[in-house]
Amino acid sequence: MTSLPASAERKLGLVIDLDTCVGCHACVVACKGWNTEAYGAPLSDQDPYGADPSGTFLNRVHSYEVQPEDGAAQLVHFPKSCLHCEDAPCVTVCPTGASYKRAEDGIVLVDESACIGCGLCAWACPYGAREMDAAEGVMKKCTLCVDRIYNDNLPEQDRVPACVRTCPAGARHFGDLGDPESDVSRLVAARGGMDLMPEQGTRPVNQYLPPRPRDQLDQMEESAPRLDPVIEEPGGFLGWLDRALEKL
Amino acid sequence: MHPAPSVIAFTTLSGIGFGLLAWLGLGLPPVTGGSAFAFFTIAYLLAAGGLVASTFHLGHPERALLAFTQWRTSWLSREAWASVAALLVMAVCGAGAVFFDTRIPALGWIGSALCILTVWATSMIYAQLATVPRWNTPLTPVLFLSLAAAGGALLAGQPDFALVLLPLSGVVQVIWWVRGDRALADSGTDMASATGLGGTGRVRAFEPPHTGPNYLMREMVFRIGRKHALKLRTLALLLGYVLPCLLLLIPFSHVFAALAVGSHLGGVAASRWLFFAEAEHVVGLYYGKN
Numbered sequence: 175m176t177s178l179p180a181s182a183e184r185k186l187g188l189v190i191d192l193d194t195c196v197g198c199h200a201c202v203v204a205c206k207g208w209n210t211e212a213y214g215a216p217l218s219d220q221d222p223y224g225a226d227p228s229g230t231f232l233n234r235v236h237s238y239e240v241q242p243e244d245g246a247a248q249l250v251h252f253p254k255s256c257l258h259c260e261d262a263p264c265v266t267v268c269p270t271g272a273s274y275k276r277a278e279d280g281i282v283l284v285d286e287s288a289c290i291g292c293g294l295c296a297w298a299c300p301y302g303a304r305e306m307d308a309a310e311g312v313m314k315k316c317t318l319c320v321d322r323i324y325n326d327n328l329p330e331q332d333r334v335p336a337c338v339r340t341c342p343a344g345a346r347h348f349g350d351l352g353d354p355e356s357d358v359s360r361l362v363a364a365r366g367g368m369d370l371m372p373e374q375g376t377r378p379v380n381q382y383l384p385p386r387p388r389d390q391l392d393q394m395e396e397s398a399p400r401l402d403p404v405i406e407e408p409g410g411f412l413g414w415l416d417r418a419l420e421k422l
Numbered sequence: 423m424h425p426a427p428s429v430i431a432f433t434t435l436s437g438i439g440f441g442l443l444a445w446l447g448l449g450l451p452p453v454t455g456g457s458a459f460a461f462f463t464i465a466y467l468l469a470a471g472g473l474v475a476s477t478f479h480l481g482h483p484e485r486a487l488l489a490f491t492q493w494r495t496s497w498l499s500r501e502a503w504a505s506v507a508a509l510l511v512m513a514v515c516g517a518g519a520v521f522f523d524t525r526i527p528a529l530g531w532i533g534s535a536l537c538i539l540t541v542w543a544t545s546m547i548y549a550q551l552a553t554v555p556r557w558n559t560p561l562t563p564v565l566f567l568s569l570a571a572a573g574g575a576l577l578a579g580q581p582d583f584a585l586v587l588l589p590l591s592g593v594v595q596v597i598w599w600v601r602g603d604r605a606l607a608d609s610g611t612d613m614a615s616a617t618g619l620g621g622t623g624r625v626r627a628f629e630p631p632h633t634g635p636n637y638l639m640r641e642m643v644f645r646i647g648r649k650h651a652l653k654l655r656t657l658a659l660l661l662g663y664v665l666p667c668l669l670l671l672i673p674f675s676h677v678f679a680a681l682a683v684g685s686h687l688g689g690v691a692a693s694r695w696l697f698f699a700e701a702e703h704v705v706g707l708y709y710g711k712n
Contacts, residue, residue, distance in 0.1 A: 291481015311481025
C-alpha cells in the first residue's frame with residue numbers, strides 16, 4: 175500500500191559526515207558490489223567497457239567547491255543515496271503499490287515484482303535516489319542493505335549497510351534516528367546535522383553533518399621577514415667559470 | 423525533463439480525445455446514426471490510442487493492471503480509473519446514439535464529467551510534483567483542461583465555443599509560460615539548499631559522480647531543445663490557437679475544419695514538447711545544471 179505509515183516505530187538511516195568524507199568512492203563500489211548480487215534485480219551496466227559506459231547505482235558521490243566570501247575555496251565530497259524520507263513523495267505517487275515505506279523501521283523499499291517501470295517515483299524524488307535499471311525495467315533504490323542489517327548469518331560487525339561497513343574514513347554512520355539516545359542521534363545533535371532540501375517537505379531521515387570551519391591558511395601572517403638572497407655574484411671557481419663563459 | 427515521444431503523443435491525443443468525448447456527452451453536436459459513428463470513432467481512436475501510447479514508456483507493460491490498485495494516494499492510478507470509467511460510460515452513450523438513435527442525456531453528462539476528471543487526473547500527475555517547480559501549480563490543470571475543452575470543441579464542430587475557448591486557452595498558455603520561467607527561482611530550492619553548504623559560501627559543482635551520464639541525467643536533466651524555446655513557443659501559439667481561429671472565421675468547409683484541427687494538434691504537440699523539455703527537475707541542481 176502506498177499510503178505512508180502514520181509513524182515508523184524506528185527510523186533507521188544514515189548519518190553522513192561531510193567533514194570526514196575523502197571522496198574515495200569506496201562506498202559506491204561496496205554498495206554496487208553487495209546490491210548487484212543480493213536483493214532483487216542486479217544493478218546492470220550498459221556498455222561498461224566501451225566508449226559510453228553507464229549503469230545503475232544506488233549511491234553516488236558528488237564533489238562540490240564552496241567559495242566563502244573571504245578565504246580559500248573548499249572541496250566537499252558529497253555521498254548521496256536514498257534518505258528514507260518520513261514524507262516520502264516517491265511512495266505516494268506509485269500507482270501499483272510497488273513502492274512502500276515499512277512501519278517497523280521506516281525503510282523505503284520497492285517490490286520489484288509489482289513495479290511497472292513508469293518512472294514516476296524517480297520524478298517525485300528531489301534527491302535522485304531512484305534509478306530505473308535499463309536492463310530490468312524496474313526501479314532500483316537503496317534498501318539500507320535490509321538483507322544485511324537483520325542477517326543472522328553474518329558476523330555482528332557486518333550487520334550494517336555495505337557503504338557504512340566499507341568506509342575507510344568513518345564518514346558514514348548507521349543507526350536509529352528515531353531514538354534520541356542512539357549514537358547517531360547524539361552525533362547529529364552534537365554536530366548540527368541537517369536535512370537536504372528541507373523546503374521540499376520530505377522530512378528526510380538521513381542526516382548530513384556539515385564540514386567544520388577550515389583553517390584560514392591564506393590569511394596567516396608571515397612569522398618572520400623573508401630572507402635576502404645570500405650571494406648575488408658567484409665567487410671562487412664557479413665565479414671564474416661564470417666569468418669565463420660570459421666572455422666566450 | 424526528457425520529452426519522451428510516447429508521453430507527448432499520449433497527453434496531446436488523449437487530451438483532445440477526451441475533450442471531444444466530453445462535448446459528445448453533452449450532446450454537442452446531437453449526433454445519431456452514421457455521423458455519431460464517425461465522431462465516436464475519432465474520439466475513441468484519440469483517447470484510447472493515447473492511452474495505449476502511454477504504455478510504451480513502461481518498463482513492464484504486462485503488469486499495467488496493477489496500476490488500478492493505489493487510487494487512494496496515486497494520481498496515476500486515479501487517472502487509470504477515470505479513463506476506463508469515462509471510456510465505458512461513453513461507449514454506452516455512443517452505442518445508443520449509433521445503433522438505436524437514442525441519446526441518454528443523464529448518462530452523457532456523467533460521461534462528460536468522467537472525461538473532465540480524466541484530463542484533470544492526467545494534469546495532476548504533473549502538477550503534484552514539487553520536484554518540478556514549473557509544473558507544480560494549479561495553472562497546470564487549468565492549462566490541460568482548457569486545451570482539452572478548446573480542442574474538443576474544435577473537433578466536435580462547435581465553432582462558437584471554439585472561438586471563445588481557443589483564445590482563452592492561449593491566454594492560459596502564455597500565463598503558464600511566464601509563471602514557469604521564474605518557477606525554479608521562486609521555489610526556494612537551489613544548490614545551497616540541495617547541498618546544505620550554502621552557509622559556508624557559494625556552491626559550485628566540481629566533479630560529477632561518474633564520468634559518464636546516467637538515468638537521472640538522461641531522464642531529468644534534459645536540456646536539449648531549450649535553445650529554440652522562443653521559436654517553438656511562437657510556433658505553438660500560431661499553430662495551436664491563432665491559425666485555427668482564423669480558419670474558423672472564414673466560411674465553413676470541411677477542408678478548412680480539418681486544417682484547423684491539424685494545425686491545433688501540431689501547436690499543442692509543440693507546446694507539450696516544451697512542457698517537458700523546459701521543465702527543470704531539482705535533481706539537476708546536484709549536477710550543477712538548470
